[in-house]
Amino acid sequence: MKRYVFALLGAFSLSACAQNPGASDAAPATAGAAASTPTAVEAPAGSPAAKARDAILSINPQVSVESVADAPLPGFQEVIVSGQVLYVSNDGRYVMQGSLFDAREQRDLSQAGLSKLRQRLLSEVPEDQRIIFAPANPKYTVSVFTDVECGYCRRLHEEVAEYNKRGIAIEYLAFPRMGPGSDDFRLMESVWCASDRKQALTAAKSGRRVEPRTCENPVAAHYALGQRAGLTGTPMIIATDGTQMPGYMPPDQLLEALQRLDGAAVGGAR
The missing domain is CATH 3.10.450.70 (Disulphide bond isomerase, DsbC/G, N-terminal)
Incomplete structure (x- = not known):
């Protein structure tokens, strides 16, 4: 016993990619x-x-x-x-x-305690360690643990402008699902070391070449934080109150979910 x-x-086993669109996304993370x-x-x-x-x-x-x-x-x-x-x-x-x-x-x-933990952990990640795609005046902000190889991570990024149009800011953290020492991990380090991180992330998620770079970067710290936060697949979308969304969500669906959370918080405060 x-x-x-x-x-x-x-x-702890971490699934490689939530709602995987293809077999190539099924490789396990090195937890x-x-x-x-x-x-x-x-x-x-x-x-x-x-x-x-x-x-x-x-x-x-x-x-x-x-x-x-x-x-x-x-x-x-x-x-x-x-x-x-x-x-x-x-x-x-x-x-x-x-x-x-x-x-x-x-x-x-059981989700209440995890939400508080995620909220605390994410509060410790400074803005300059994230890759942020945001509208001028966002109504909502979500943190997204992402991988450049994950199919649904790529789909989410393809729609990032649509999330922004709906007032949702996307703040990326790194979770290379293949683990430290992998090509995936090194590629994400190159993205975070690029002079233009947003451009490099978009290139990597589109399968285009990203110039290899090394620097002091937060990729390993993000990876460890994702494990502590209970990551079970990428993309892992977390609202500002620490609530975890069920994997990839299209822009309208994510907006509706955030509005429901907002309404529930207002209702609970009365």
């Missing part, structure tokens, strides 16, 4: 190749949070415990580990993995 749980916490330094949240000794944290680290001391908080499920702590939500009993004995769904409210409660 311990071996099984260790596997759950120690091996562990750029893992960030393991972290563990602070908690008072003997508290339910400390017991939950220590229970996870006793199974695998190499994982990063991103947050521990009271779970919506009484008697449990919600623990976020490398983009996964786990529920640990307050005494640290029992560990459950999976979504916690509220049948009455018809919503996935």
